[in-house]
Amino acid sequence: MQITSEVLERAIEELAKLPGTGRKSAQRIAIHLLKQSDERVLTLADSLVQLKKSVKRCSVCGTITDEDPCSICSNQKRKTGVICVVEEFQDVYIIEKTNEFRGRYHVLGGTISPLDNIGPDDIRIKELLERLANDDEPVEEVILALNPDAEGEATSYYINKLLLNYDVNVTRIAYGIPMGTELEFIDEATLSRAFASRTSF
Amino acid sequence: MQITSEVLERAIEELAKLPGTGRKSAQRIAIHLLKQSDERVLTLADSLVQLKKSVKRCSVCGTITDEDPCSICSNQKRKTGVICVVEEFQDVYIIEKTNEFRGRYHVLGGTISPLDNIGPDDIRIKELLERLANDDEPVEEVILALNPDAEGEATSYYINKLLLNYDVNVTRIAYGIPMGTELEFIDEATLSRAFASRTSF
Numbered sequence: 001m002q003i004t005s006e007v008l009e010r011a012i013e014e015l016a017k018l019p020g021t022g023r024k025s026a027q028r029i030a031i032h033l034l035k036q037s038d039e040r041v042l043t044l045a046d047s048l049v050q051l052k053k054s055v056k057r058c059s060v061c062g063t064i065t066d067e068d069p070c071s072i073c074s075n076q077k078r079k080t081g082v083i084c085v086v087e088e089f090q091d092v093y094i095i096e097k098t099n100e101f102r103g104r105y106h107v108l109g110g111t112i113s114p115l116d117n118i119g120p121d122d123i124r125i126k127e128l129l130e131r132l133a134n135d136d137e138p139v140e141e142v143i144l145a146l147n148p149d150a151e152g153e154a155t156s157y158y159i160n161k162l163l164l165n166y167d168v169n170v171t172r173i174a175y176g177i178p179m180g181t182e183l184e185f186i187d188e189a190t191l192s193r194a195f196a197s198r199t200s201f
Numbered sequence: 202m203q204i205t206s207e208v209l210e211r212a213i214e215e216l217a218k219l220p221g222t223g224r225k226s227a228q229r230i231a232i233h234l235l236k237q238s239d240e241r242v243l244t245l246a247d248s249l250v251q252l253k254k255s256v257k258r259c260s261v262c263g264t265i266t267d268e269d270p271c272s273i274c275s276n277q278k279r280k281t282g283v284i285c286v287v288e289e290f291q292d293v294y295i296i297e298k299t300n301e302f303r304g305r306y307h308v309l310g311g312t313i314s315p316l317d318n319i320g321p322d323d324i325r326i327k328e329l330l331e332r333l334a335n336d337d338e339p340v341e342e343v344i345l346a347l348n349p350d351a352e353g354e355a356t357s358y359y360i361n362k363l364l365l366n367y368d369v370n371v372t373r374i375a376y377g378i379p380m381g382t383e384l385e386f387i388d389e390a391t392l393s394r395a396f397a398s399r400t401s402f
Contacts (some may be wrong), residue, residue, distance in 0.1 A: 002297050004264050004290075011252040014245045019233045020226050031291060032220045033252055034265070041253045044215045045246040051212040051234055052242045053311040064235065065204050070205040089205075090232055096203050 008034070036158040049095065060131070063089040064126050072096075072105060079103040085128065085159065087111055087147060095145065103143075110152035112158055120158060128159070132166050144172040148193075160191035209235070261310035261332070263325050264290040273297075274304060280304040280343040286329065286360065288312055296346065304344075307332065312352035313359055321359060329360070333367050345373040349394075368379060 003009050015026035033041050057063070058070035065071070072078060072092070082103030087094060089107050108123040109155060132139050142163060146152035156172060163170050176194035177186055186194075204210050209231060216227035234242050259271035260262070266272070273279060273293070283304030287293060290308050291299060308322040333340050347353035357373060364371050377395035378387055387395075 002273050002276065004259070004266045004273055004293065005256055007248075007251050007255045007267050008265055011248040012348060014248040017245075018230050025221050027291070027294075028221060029219050030252060033249060034256060036253075038253050041249055044218075045249045047208075047212040047215040048234060048242055048246045050208050051231060052237075052239050054208045055206055055235060058205070063206045064209055066208050072205055073205050075203065090228070092205065093228075 061092075062109060062127065063092045063104045063105060077102075080137045082143065083128070083131065083139055083141070084143045084145050086145050087152065087155075090149075091145065103141075108146075108155070111146065111155040113151045113154075123155070125159065125162070129162065129166075132163070132168060139168055141169045141171060144170065146172075149177045233251065262293075263310060264293045264306060264327065279305075281338045283344065284329070284332065284340055284342070285319060285344045285346050286317045287346050288353065288356075302344075304342075309347075309356070312347065312356040314352045324356070326363070330363065330367075333364070333369060340369055342370045342372060343369065347373075349376045 002049060011030045011033070012023070012026045014170060015021055015029050016023050017187045018026075021029070033044075044191050054066055055064055056066070056068055058065045058068055058073055060073040063070050063072070067074075079102055083103075083106050084095065084101055084103060085106045085108060086095070087108055089109075092105050092107065095101050095105075106124070106128050108125065110118055110123045110130075112120055112123065128142075130136070132142070142159075144159060160170050174197060175190070176197055177183070177190065182189070187191045213224070213227045216222055216230050217224050219227075219270055222230070223225055234245075239247055249341045256265055257267070257269055259266045259269055259274055261270045261274040264271050264273070264316070268275075283302075284307050285302055285304060286307045286309060287296070288309055288311060290310075293306050293308065296306075306331050309326065309329075311319055311324045313319060313324065329343075332338070333343075334335055343360075345357045345360060347357050356397065361371050372373070375398060376391070376392065377398055378384070384392070
């Protein structure tokens with residue numbers, strides 16, 4: 001096959017490395033960009049460069065931010081007494097979308113996973129304990145909102161055990177049947193959990 | 202919802218404008234890029250900028266190229282006497298992949314489509330006639346390889362009629378049952394076409 005444009009080929013190759021983008025989608029995207037205005041493509045390219053250049057981690061909660069501390073940690077209107085512990089910073093976005101939670105976050109940056117050689121010291125557990133030990137902002141409740149898989153469970157149990165030494169209420173979000181579905185389509189593990197966690201009507 | 206990084210948000214918005222990329226995939230791509238090395242992201246961004254800056258159209262065949270004329274038109278090993286007419290430059294890539302065709306191409310840049318106000322003068326038909334009139338590179342055969350839809354058919358008929366005035370053999374690629382499939386799954390239009398175009402065994 002004779003390639004008529006190395007530049008096009010290179011762009012397709014680079015795009016094909018993105019997650020969820022095969023060679024065909026990469027080709028479609030490259031051809032789409034070729035037809036766009038110069039400005040449009042420069043804006044896209046610049047937004048990616050800025051993404052790497054300007055984005056930092058919040059030194060308090062560990063989420064992605066442009067300014068440190070992040071807009072949630074520096075928001076005086078949010079409760080300081082409640083910390084929601086999540087695995088990754090994208091979980092913060094997901095929970096924020098519900099508008100349900102008005103406290104602060106703590107991003108672990110992963111879960112304890114012996115198989116992947118990730119121990120308690122490799123995720124931000126120490127930083128969580130430091131926040132709890134800080135008397136300037138007393139914490140009454142820690143809500144664990146980790147993923148309901150083996151690693152998430154193990155990490156939740158580990159943190160819960162550590163927090164027994166602190167004067168703090170540890171809760172976890174409810175796991176059960178998702179809304180708007182039918183029992184027929186629910187896997188057994190979820191259904192068992194929903195029974196075990198039943199509440200009075 | 203509180204956004205902790207405007208820069209991340211902007212990158213997601215820009216990525217979500219790409220074809221086949223919704224907000225969720227854009228988010229996944231942005232998060233993936235955040236975890237990549239600076240170099241990797243700069244390479245991607247640069248490849249997109251170069252795409253707009255350096256890519257041109259070949260003045261002979263109309264395909265996408267870095268140098269004019271393109272590597273196919275300037276390849277002395279390829280037959281000059283056979284021109285394959287296609288709708289878009291990506292068709293050149295598709296045909297080149299088969300390694301079946303060793304002649305030259307002519308990219309129309311579209312099809313005649315009265316509904317979209319695209320007439321014969323809006324696609325590169327005039328340029329095709331000029332190539333046929335050029336005695337330096339005599340053309341014996343023009344292969345029409347347009348898409349088998351209404352516009353492709355109409356454009357093929359139009360070009361065929363024009364070429365009656367030229368001393369050139371006009372052919373078209375075969376339309377019929379695709380390889381490796383079963384008759385059961387073939388639509389009626391294709392099946393009718395396959396019968397009408399049957400060849401002796």
